[in-house]
Amino acid sequence: MDEARLKERVAAFLSENDPAGDRLEFLRARFDAGLAWVWFPEGLGGLGLSRDMQAVVERELAGTPQIDGGVQGIGLGMAAPTILAFGTEEQQRRFLRPLWTGEEIWCQLFSEPGAGSDLATLATRAVRDGDEWVVDGQKVWTSGAHHARWAILVTRTDPGVPKHRGLTYFVCDMQAPGVDVRPLRQITGEAEFNEVFLTGVRLADDLRLGAVGDGWRVAQTTLMNERVAIGGGGGARGGGMVGGVLRSWREHPELRTHDLHQRLLSLWVEAEVTRLSGARLREQLAAGQPGPEGSGMKLSFAKLNQALTGLEMEFLRDLGYDDYAFRRSETVDFYGRGPGYRYLRAKGNSIEGGTSEILRNIISERVLGLPSEPRIDKDVPWKDLPR
Amino acid sequence: MSLLYSEVEEELRAAVRDLLADRCPPSAVLKRAESRPYDPDLWKTLAGEIGVAGLIVPEEYGGAGASASEAAVVLEELGRGIAPVPFFTSSVLATRALVQAGAGELLERLADGRSTAALAVSFAASPYRPDRGASVRHSGGTLSGTVTGVAGADVADVLLVPVEGDLYHVEGAEVRAETSFDLTRPVSTVTFDGAGATRVGDVDLVAVLRFGAGLLASEQYGVAQWCLDTTLAYVKERHQFARPVGSFQSIKHRLADLWLDVVRARAAARNAVTEDTPVAAAVAQAWNAGVAVRAAEEALQLHGGIGMTWEHPLHLYLKRAKSAEVALGTPGDHREALASLAGVPGPE
Numbered sequence: 001m002d003e004a005r006l007k008e009r010v011a012a013f014l015s016e017n018d019p020a021g022d023r024l025e026f027l028r029a030r031f032d033a034g035l036a037w038v039w040f041p042e043g044l045g046g047l048g049l050s051r052d053m054q055a056v057v058e059r060e061l062a063g064t065p066q067i068d069g070g071v072q073g074i075g076l077g078m079a080a081p082t083i084l085a086f087g088t089e090e091q092q093r094r095f096l097r098p099l100w101t102g103e104e105i106w107c108q109l110f111s112e113p114g115a116g117s118d119l120a121t122l123a124t125r126a127v128r129d130g131d132e133w134v135v136d137g138q139k140v141w142t143s144g145a146h147h148a149r150w151a152i153l154v155t156r157t158d159p160g161v162p163k164h165r166g167l168t169y170f171v172c173d174m175q176a177p178g179v180d181v182r183p184l185r186q187i188t189g190e191a192e193f194n195e196v197f198l199t200g201v202r203l204a205d206d207l208r209l210g211a212v213g214d215g216w217r218v219a220q221t222t223l224m225n226e227r228v229a230i231g232g233g234g235g236a237r238g239g240g241m242v243g244g245v246l247r248s249w250r251e252h253p254e255l256r257t258h259d260l261h262q263r264l265l266s267l268w269v270e271a272e273v274t275r276l277s278g279a280r281l282r283e284q285l286a287a288g289q290p291g292p293e294g295s296g297m298k299l300s301f302a303k304l305n306q307a308l309t310g311l312e313m314e315f316l317r318d319l320g321y322d323d324y325a326f327r328r329s330e331t332v333d334f335y336g337r338g339p340g341y342r343y344l345r346a347k348g349n350s351i352e353g354g355t356s357e358i359l360r361n362i363i364s365e366r367v368l369g370l371p372s373e374p375r376i377d378k379d380v381p382w383k384d385l386p387r
Numbered sequence: 388m389s390l391l392y393s394e395v396e397e398e399l400r401a402a403v404r405d406l407l408a409d410r411c412p413p414s415a416v417l418k419r420a421e422s423r424p425y426d427p428d429l430w431k432t433l434a435g436e437i438g439v440a441g442l443i444v445p446e447e448y449g450g451a452g453a454s455a456s457e458a459a460v461v462l463e464e465l466g467r468g469i470a471p472v473p474f475f476t477s478s479v480l481a482t483r484a485l486v487q488a489g490a491g492e493l494l495e496r497l498a499d500g501r502s503t504a505a506l507a508v509s510f511a512a513s514p515y516r517p518d519r520g521a522s523v524r525h526s527g528g529t530l531s532g533t534v535t536g537v538a539g540a541d542v543a544d545v546l547l548v549p550v551e552g553d554l555y556h557v558e559g560a561e562v563r564a565e566t567s568f569d570l571t572r573p574v575s576t577v578t579f580d581g582a583g584a585t586r587v588g589d590v591d592l593v594a595v596l597r598f599g600a601g602l603l604a605s606e607q608y609g610v611a612q613w614c615l616d617t618t619l620a621y622v623k624e625r626h627q628f629a630r631p632v633g634s635f636q637s638i639k640h641r642l643a644d645l646w647l648d649v650v651r652a653r654a655a656a657r658n659a660v661t662e663d664t665p666v667a668a669a670v671a672q673a674w675n676a677g678v679a680v681r682a683a684e685e686a687l688q689l690h691g692g693i694g695m696t697w698e699h700p701l702h703l704y705l706k707r708a709k710s711a712e713v714a715l716g717t718p719g720d721h722r723e724a725l726a727s728l729a730g731v732p733g734p735e
Contacts, residue, residue, distance in 0.1 A: 237666075238729065246731065256734040265722040268731055269673045276654035276670075280390040296647050357640070364639035368619055368646055371634040 001049055003056050009047075010035060010060040019064035026065050027101040035061070036100045040084060044096050052286035067102050070331035074144060075099045075106035079152050079171075081225045086169070086210040086218050095150070095171065107148035109139040109172055109196055110219065114387060117358045119154075120163045120216055121377075121385065124198060126155035126170065133157075133170065133208070135178075135201040141352070145181045145194040146328065148174045152222060154215050159383040166382055167215030171207045178202070188344045189324035192332065223354065224294060235275060241305050242271040244335055244342070245312045252316070260315055267307055274300045295359045296367075302349035302356055309343040390657040396460045402437050403461055407468035413700035416469050420570040420703065425542045430472040434500030440478045441498030445486065448494035455598070455660040459605035463656070466609025466679075469703045471571050473503050475606060476539025480599045481506045481547055487595065488554045488588025493545060505543035506595070507557070507577050509536040513716030514597040514665070515724055523579060525550045530557055530579040537562075538714070540575040547587070548579070554590035557582050569710035571703055597668050600715040601659035604671035608656040610708050611649045611675070611682035617701070618642065618686040625691075638689060645685050652678040666728045673721040679708035 001009075017029045030036055031045040038053050040046025047053075069076065076099070083095055098104040115122035124137025135155055145151070151172040158166035172179070178201040183191035210218040238246060249256065249264065278297050322338035334342055350356040364370040377385055392400070410429050419426065434440035439461050444450020451457075458479060465474055477497065481504035485494050496502035509520025523532035530548060540546065541564045548555045559582040567573035619642065622633030632638055652675045659671035683705040687694040694701050712718065726733055 249731065253732070253735045256732075258734055261726070261731070261733045262722075265725055265731055268725065268729060269670055269722060270651075272670050272729075273651040273655045273674045276390065276658045277651045280654045280657065283389060283391050296650060299643075300647060300651070360640040360643035361636070363643040363646060364633075368639075368642055370619070370623065370639050370642065371631050373634055373636060374630070 001047060006053060006056050007060060010057060023065040024101060027067060031097050031100050044092055045100050050286055067100065071105060071144065072102050074108050078108060078222045078225050079106040082152060082209065082218060082222045085221050104149040105144060105147050107142050107145045107151045109142060109151045109153040111141045112138060113140055117355055122154060122156060124155045126157050126168060131205050133203045133205065135198045135203060137198050139196040142194045142196050143192055145174065145196050150174060154219050156382065157212055160381050162379055163377060163382040163385065164216045165213060168212050169209045169215040169218040170203055171209060172203060176201050183328060185326055188341055190327050190329045192329045237272060237275065240271065241308045242268055245308050248312055248316060255315055255317065260311065263311060267304065267311065271304055274304060295362045298353060299356050299359045305346040305349050309339065309346045312339045313343050388661040390654055390661065392460065396457055399457060400460045400464055403464040406432060406437065407464065407470055411468065411470060413469055413703065416471055416571060417700045417703060419471065424471050424571050424573060425473065426471045431500060433472055439474055440500040442478060443482055444494050444498040448491050449498040450494065455602060455663065459602055459656060459660045462602055462605040463609035466606035467613040469571050469707055473539045473542050476505050477503045477543060479602055480595065483598050484547055484549065484554055484590050484595045487590050490587040493556065493587065502545050503543045504545035504547055505537060505539040507534045507537050507540065507546055507548040509534055510538040510574055510714045511536045512596060513720050514593050514600060515716060515720055517592045517596055523548060523550050525584060528584060529581045530555060530584045531581055532579055534577045536574045537577050538572050538574050540577050541573060548584065549590045549592045552589060554587050555584035556587050557584045559583055569706045571707060596715055597665060600672050601668035603711060603715055604659050604675040605656040607675040607679035607711055608652045610679045610704050611652055614682035614686040614704055615645055615649050618689050621690055641685060645682060648678045649682060669721040669724050669728055672716055673718045673725065676712040676718045680712050683708040
């Protein structure tokens, strides 16, 4: 289908569905018309087109009711591509539509107190019991768990084999008995994350994604998409975090110094070449799937965000902070909050979704082909590893 | 506008790369660097058979009428191969000036490689200081004065001199090749002592230098990519402590960071030739000049002692990168220009 035909299809959709009517009905109809994510297969919200055709749909449907990319971020960016790659037809039909419309919010149950960078060492157990699995363990850094309907969950199903081989991936019902979500307060004062305790949680076997023992491979798909989601944002020249700092800079000529000016120009250039690199990466993605190159974008943005927010605080010379009050936050509000918040929140950018150090390992091994460090944990059964 | 390479560009790249691999690997470039740095036979093949000399010459003057984007791909390969040919100085800088001046007859001579030209402008000049290093006056059909740091003049048979918006074709200038930091693109001092000057047309020197600066970013990317690739190959092979040195995390993380810089240099270089604005050229120079130097410096350090020897061609790349950092404006010059180009004003 070419651009003209796609535009016709959008026009036909709009003639049958009133954007001014019920928001949810409109979004459901958009999904059913294959105009949700056009690169998904027909019948699952897409038309089997290339990714770059999505821009055509977005342009044509600008001003109509939209989904919430913030609250739905984990569902759209991580759960959906994983379900598409590994889900059964039944799972795809069950989960993708309400995921896309936002009727069902998703969260991610991956990290644990004992398994951060070394995710594959995770200890949450899933034990088979007939047609069900019984899950016990503790997960952490779970954004949005308090309003999520579903979670993507990685568990250990076989402690007797080396760590990467004994994992199994599930969709977790967040309303199941035994799921306990507790807020985790951050240095910003708010609680964007949660700890999630899983105690005797029973999951039907048809909630399993991929084969038993194949959870690591399934999780890789999720993580590759996460890094693109975190690092691969588009935008215009002088936008994003550098745009926020530039606004302050232009508003306060009296605070400018030569030293800050030099540093800001350097960061402006770095932000611009990073933006261009992201645009180039997206052109490549339009043809295929996200590869490890996405890790590079995330690494760049983490460094830039931290440098820019640090510079902004220094520039403004404001010793205050907008609000340390404890609260639940729905999404990361970089631009709605003050510079102190931005500075503190940006510190998480080099930790969440893979630390910058782990990303450098990934780049050097998977992109540059450098040998891995000698390891002591590869061929040892998980249960025998020191911890 | 796409930041990816077109099929035509990939074919052109392959042709240039194959020729360089066959005729002048870095070891061969090194061998001739001290005696006669330019390779006229190689240039004849590149210019005539592959047709790079006339790439940006309009078709009406016998050229290919190609865009800067194709010339940029050639520059990537010439940077990667540190190739001793006057493509940048003759087929980019001088040719662009002649296209501006509408000098059909000279363009025809350049297009098929019969002649090689140089623009008598200091390589240390920039779009912001176009007259740096030059003191030339025109009077009564002759030129007097000096231009220092001119790249490519020693191999040119056509010397073009911009003076106050006019472009002159000059005969009888004295070209003295200097001992240059960059062995593979030496600079000369050009002196005019009442040399005969024929006016060929108008020239906007700032625009020519800006065009050159945008394209130089592609050569710098090519230099950086070679340094990265060569270093990766070396650290995979070199063993110490019974392991490849490339398996140590301190080395891997440095190379991951360098890769990220080089990836962004490629995007910046592509954008400079597709967007073709003063901002895009300044961004590409502000970034790529530094990345080429960093890549060469990292390559030297990660090669250890061998990187410090004359026999390894790495120093040719370091010297090219460090000289190109000064050429057509330093990264600092371009950042300073961005203050007004991009709306990031300084203190009042």
